[in-house]
Amino acid sequence: MREDPAASAVVPGSPLPVVFSWSAGKDSAYGLMTLLANRRFRVVGLLTTMTEGYRRVTMSGVREELLDRQAEELGLPLTKVWIPPGCSNQLYEARMAAGLSAAGEDGIRHVAFSDLFLEDVRSYRERWLAGLGLSGVFPLFGRKTDSLAREMIAWGLRATLVCLDPQVLPSEFAGREYDLALLGSLPASVDPCGERGEFHTFVHSAPIFRQSIGCHQGEVVRRDGFVYCDLEAG
Numbered sequence: 001m002r003e004d005p006a007a008s009a010v011v012p013g014s015p016l017p018v019v020f021s022w023s024a025g026k027d028s029a030y031g032l033m034t035l036l037a038n039r040r041f042r043v044v045g046l047l048t049t050m051t052e053g054y055r056r057v058t059m060s061g062v063r064e065e066l067l068d069r070q071a072e073e074l075g076l077p078l079t080k081v082w083i084p085p086g087c088s089n090q091l092y093e094a095r096m097a098a099g100l101s102a103a104g105e106d107g108i109r110h111v112a113f114s115d116l117f118l119e120d121v122r123s124y125r126e127r128w129l130a131g132l133g134l135s136g137v138f139p140l141f142g143r144k145t146d147s148l149a150r151e152m153i154a155w156g157l158r159a160t161l162v163c164l165d166p167q168v169l170p171s172e173f174a175g176r177e178y179d180l181a182l183l184g185s186l187p188a189s190v191d192p193c194g195e196r197g198e199f200h201t202f203v204h205s206a207p208i209f210r211q212s213i214g215c216h217q218g219e220v221v222r223r224d225g226f227v228y229c230d231l232e233a234g
Contacts, residue, residue: 015042031114149192158205
Protein backbone atom coordinates (compact mmCIF):
# COMPACT_ATOMS: atom_id res chain seq x y z
CA MET A 1 0.00 0.00 0.00
CA ARG A 2 1.23 3.50 -0.79
CA GLU A 3 2.01 5.77 2.13
CA ASP A 4 -0.01 8.97 2.47
CA PRO A 5 2.32 11.96 2.14
CA ALA A 6 0.10 13.83 4.59
CA ALA A 7 0.89 11.38 7.38
CA SER A 8 4.57 12.34 7.48
CA ALA A 9 3.68 16.04 7.50
CA VAL A 10 1.75 15.88 10.77
CA VAL A 11 3.28 17.86 13.61
CA PRO A 12 3.17 15.77 16.83
CA GLY A 13 0.32 16.93 19.04
CA SER A 14 -1.23 19.02 16.27
CA PRO A 15 -3.97 17.21 14.26
CA LEU A 16 -3.96 17.90 10.54
CA PRO A 17 -7.04 19.87 9.43
CA VAL A 18 -8.56 18.29 6.35
CA VAL A 19 -11.54 18.92 4.07
CA PHE A 20 -13.37 15.73 3.14
CA SER A 21 -14.64 15.14 -0.42
CA TRP A 22 -18.11 13.77 0.37
CA SER A 23 -20.13 11.81 -2.22
CA ALA A 24 -23.09 10.89 0.06
CA GLY A 25 -22.22 7.21 -0.41
CA LYS A 26 -20.87 4.30 1.58
CA ASP A 27 -17.17 4.76 0.79
CA SER A 28 -17.33 8.39 1.89
CA ALA A 29 -19.00 7.41 5.15
CA TYR A 30 -16.41 4.75 5.95
CA GLY A 31 -13.50 6.92 4.87
CA LEU A 32 -14.79 9.75 7.04
CA MET A 33 -15.19 7.41 9.98
CA THR A 34 -11.59 6.29 9.50
CA LEU A 35 -10.32 9.87 9.64
CA LEU A 36 -12.51 10.84 12.59
CA ALA A 37 -11.04 7.91 14.54
CA ASN A 38 -7.47 8.89 13.66
CA ARG A 39 -5.94 11.43 16.04
CA ARG A 40 -3.56 12.63 13.33
CA PHE A 41 -6.47 14.30 11.51
CA ARG A 42 -9.17 16.86 12.23
CA VAL A 43 -11.99 16.95 9.69
CA VAL A 44 -13.18 20.55 9.40
CA GLY A 45 -15.76 20.29 6.61
CA LEU A 46 -17.29 18.45 3.68
CA LEU A 47 -17.09 19.27 -0.03
CA THR A 48 -19.64 17.89 -2.53
CA THR A 49 -20.06 18.39 -6.27
CA MET A 50 -23.65 19.25 -7.26
CA THR A 51 -25.27 19.50 -10.70
CA GLU A 52 -26.91 22.81 -11.57
CA GLY A 53 -30.55 22.69 -12.59
CA TYR A 54 -31.10 19.25 -11.09
CA ARG A 55 -29.88 20.27 -7.60
CA ARG A 56 -28.60 16.77 -7.05
CA VAL A 57 -25.26 15.20 -6.18
CA THR A 58 -23.23 14.72 -9.35
CA MET A 59 -22.86 11.05 -10.38
CA SER A 60 -25.31 9.56 -7.85
CA GLY A 61 -28.30 11.88 -8.39
CA VAL A 62 -29.03 12.17 -4.64
CA ARG A 63 -31.40 15.03 -3.80
CA GLU A 64 -29.92 18.15 -2.21
CA GLU A 65 -32.22 17.90 0.81
CA LEU A 66 -30.92 14.40 1.61
CA LEU A 67 -27.33 15.59 1.29
CA ASP A 68 -28.13 18.45 3.67
CA ARG A 69 -29.54 15.96 6.16
CA GLN A 70 -26.31 13.96 6.06
CA ALA A 71 -24.24 17.05 6.82
CA GLU A 72 -26.63 17.93 9.64
CA GLU A 73 -26.38 14.46 11.17
CA LEU A 74 -22.59 14.55 10.86
CA GLY A 75 -22.40 17.99 12.44
CA LEU A 76 -19.98 19.24 9.78
CA PRO A 77 -20.18 22.32 7.53
CA LEU A 78 -20.86 21.51 3.87
CA THR A 79 -19.54 23.34 0.82
CA LYS A 80 -21.40 22.66 -2.44
CA VAL A 81 -19.50 22.97 -5.70
CA TRP A 82 -22.00 23.63 -8.50
CA ILE A 83 -21.23 22.42 -12.02
CA PRO A 84 -23.41 22.32 -15.17
CA PRO A 85 -24.59 19.05 -16.77
CA GLY A 86 -21.94 17.70 -19.13
CA CYS A 87 -19.31 19.81 -17.39
CA SER A 88 -15.87 19.94 -19.04
CA ASN A 89 -12.89 18.86 -16.96
CA GLN A 90 -11.42 22.35 -17.22
CA LEU A 91 -14.55 23.95 -15.75
CA TYR A 92 -14.83 21.21 -13.11
CA GLU A 93 -11.30 21.90 -11.90
CA ALA A 94 -11.95 25.66 -11.84
CA ARG A 95 -15.14 25.25 -9.80
CA MET A 96 -13.46 22.81 -7.41
CA ALA A 97 -10.54 25.17 -6.94
CA ALA A 98 -12.97 27.96 -6.08
CA GLY A 99 -14.73 25.69 -3.59
CA LEU A 100 -11.45 24.88 -1.90
CA SER A 101 -10.14 28.43 -1.87
CA ALA A 102 -11.85 29.39 1.39
CA ALA A 103 -10.40 26.35 3.12
CA GLY A 104 -6.96 27.26 1.82
CA GLU A 105 -7.27 30.74 3.23
CA ASP A 106 -7.90 29.19 6.63
CA GLY A 107 -4.57 27.37 6.45
CA ILE A 108 -6.00 24.03 5.37
CA ARG A 109 -3.70 22.23 2.97
CA HIS A 110 -5.17 18.74 2.75
CA VAL A 111 -8.21 17.22 1.05
CA ALA A 112 -9.38 13.65 1.75
CA PHE A 113 -10.90 11.22 -0.76
CA SER A 114 -12.31 7.71 -0.30
CA ASP A 115 -10.71 6.26 -3.44
CA LEU A 116 -9.95 2.56 -3.08
CA PHE A 117 -7.59 1.21 -5.73
CA LEU A 118 -7.63 3.17 -9.00
CA GLU A 119 -4.07 4.47 -9.29
CA ASP A 120 -4.86 6.75 -12.23
CA VAL A 121 -7.62 8.52 -10.29
CA ARG A 122 -5.40 9.01 -7.26
CA SER A 123 -2.49 10.25 -9.40
CA TYR A 124 -4.78 12.73 -11.15
CA ARG A 125 -6.04 14.09 -7.83
CA GLU A 126 -2.52 14.42 -6.47
CA ARG A 127 -1.29 16.30 -9.56
CA TRP A 128 -4.29 18.62 -9.55
CA LEU A 129 -4.06 19.34 -5.82
CA ALA A 130 -0.33 19.97 -6.07
CA GLY A 131 -1.07 22.72 -8.60
CA LEU A 132 -3.21 24.38 -5.91
CA GLY A 133 -0.60 23.95 -3.21
CA LEU A 134 -2.64 21.18 -1.56
CA SER A 135 -2.09 17.51 -0.76
CA GLY A 136 -4.42 14.51 -0.85
CA VAL A 137 -5.27 12.10 1.96
CA PHE A 138 -6.56 8.64 1.01
CA PRO A 139 -7.64 6.75 4.18
CA LEU A 140 -9.01 3.66 2.39
CA PHE A 141 -6.60 3.35 -0.52
CA GLY A 142 -5.23 -0.14 -1.07
CA ARG A 143 -7.87 -1.94 0.98
CA LYS A 144 -9.21 -5.22 -0.45
CA THR A 145 -12.72 -4.33 -1.54
CA ASP A 146 -14.28 -7.72 -0.86
CA SER A 147 -13.35 -7.64 2.82
CA LEU A 148 -13.86 -3.87 3.03
CA ALA A 149 -17.47 -4.19 1.80
CA ARG A 150 -18.27 -6.69 4.54
CA GLU A 151 -16.47 -4.57 7.11
CA MET A 152 -18.64 -1.57 6.21
CA ILE A 153 -21.82 -3.58 6.69
CA ALA A 154 -20.62 -5.10 9.96
CA TRP A 155 -19.73 -1.59 11.18
CA GLY A 156 -23.40 -0.68 10.91
CA LEU A 157 -23.48 1.25 7.64
CA ARG A 158 -26.86 1.21 5.88
CA ALA A 159 -27.04 2.39 2.28
CA THR A 160 -29.21 2.11 -0.83
CA LEU A 161 -28.12 1.73 -4.44
CA VAL A 162 -29.27 4.93 -6.13
CA CYS A 163 -27.41 4.79 -9.43
CA LEU A 164 -25.98 1.98 -11.55
CA ASP A 165 -24.50 1.23 -14.93
CA PRO A 166 -26.95 -1.14 -16.66
CA GLN A 167 -24.20 -2.41 -18.94
CA VAL A 168 -22.56 -4.20 -16.02
CA LEU A 169 -25.35 -4.55 -13.44
CA PRO A 170 -29.05 -5.42 -14.02
CA SER A 171 -31.44 -2.49 -13.57
CA GLU A 172 -33.30 -4.44 -10.87
CA PHE A 173 -30.46 -3.69 -8.46
CA ALA A 174 -31.48 0.00 -8.33
CA GLY A 175 -33.11 0.68 -4.98
CA ARG A 176 -31.68 -2.39 -3.25
CA GLU A 177 -30.04 -2.13 0.13
CA TYR A 178 -26.29 -2.53 0.32
CA ASP A 179 -26.12 -5.63 2.49
CA LEU A 180 -24.67 -9.14 2.55
CA ALA A 181 -27.49 -10.46 0.39
CA LEU A 182 -26.67 -7.89 -2.28
CA LEU A 183 -22.96 -8.70 -2.15
CA GLY A 184 -23.77 -12.36 -2.64
CA SER A 185 -25.85 -11.62 -5.73
CA LEU A 186 -23.45 -9.27 -7.53
CA PRO A 187 -22.05 -10.55 -10.84
CA ALA A 188 -18.45 -11.73 -10.47
CA SER A 189 -17.27 -8.91 -12.77
CA VAL A 190 -18.68 -6.19 -10.50
CA ASP A 191 -16.45 -4.81 -7.74
CA PRO A 192 -18.07 -5.29 -4.29
CA CYS A 193 -17.63 -1.56 -3.61
CA GLY A 194 -18.49 -0.41 -7.14
CA GLU A 195 -15.11 1.26 -7.41
CA ARG A 196 -15.12 1.21 -11.22
CA GLY A 197 -18.42 3.11 -11.33
CA GLU A 198 -20.69 0.07 -11.46
CA PHE A 199 -22.99 1.62 -8.85
CA HIS A 200 -23.33 4.47 -6.38
CA THR A 201 -25.08 4.56 -3.00
CA PHE A 202 -26.75 6.87 -0.51
CA VAL A 203 -25.97 6.30 3.18
CA HIS A 204 -29.01 6.77 5.40
CA SER A 205 -27.64 5.30 8.62
CA ALA A 206 -24.16 5.07 10.11
CA PRO A 207 -22.60 5.15 13.60
CA ILE A 208 -21.12 8.59 12.84
CA PHE A 209 -24.62 10.02 12.18
CA ARG A 210 -26.43 11.54 15.13
CA GLN A 211 -29.54 9.71 13.95
CA SER A 212 -30.71 7.81 10.89
CA ILE A 213 -32.14 9.66 7.89
CA GLY A 214 -35.67 8.74 6.91
CA CYS A 215 -36.16 8.19 3.18
CA HIS A 216 -38.25 6.13 0.82
CA GLN A 217 -37.92 4.93 -2.74
CA GLY A 218 -39.43 7.01 -5.51
CA GLU A 219 -39.25 6.67 -9.27
CA VAL A 220 -36.65 4.54 -11.03
CA VAL A 221 -35.54 6.14 -14.31
CA ARG A 222 -32.97 5.62 -17.05
CA ARG A 223 -31.07 8.77 -18.02
CA ASP A 224 -27.81 9.42 -19.91
CA GLY A 225 -26.94 5.73 -19.96
CA PHE A 226 -27.47 5.15 -16.22
CA VAL A 227 -30.33 3.88 -14.07
CA TYR A 228 -31.30 6.06 -11.11
CA CYS A 229 -33.47 5.23 -8.12
CA ASP A 230 -34.82 8.48 -6.72
CA LEU A 231 -34.91 8.62 -2.93
CA GLU A 232 -37.24 11.05 -1.22
CA ALA A 233 -36.96 12.35 2.33
CA GLY A 234 -39.40 11.14 4.95
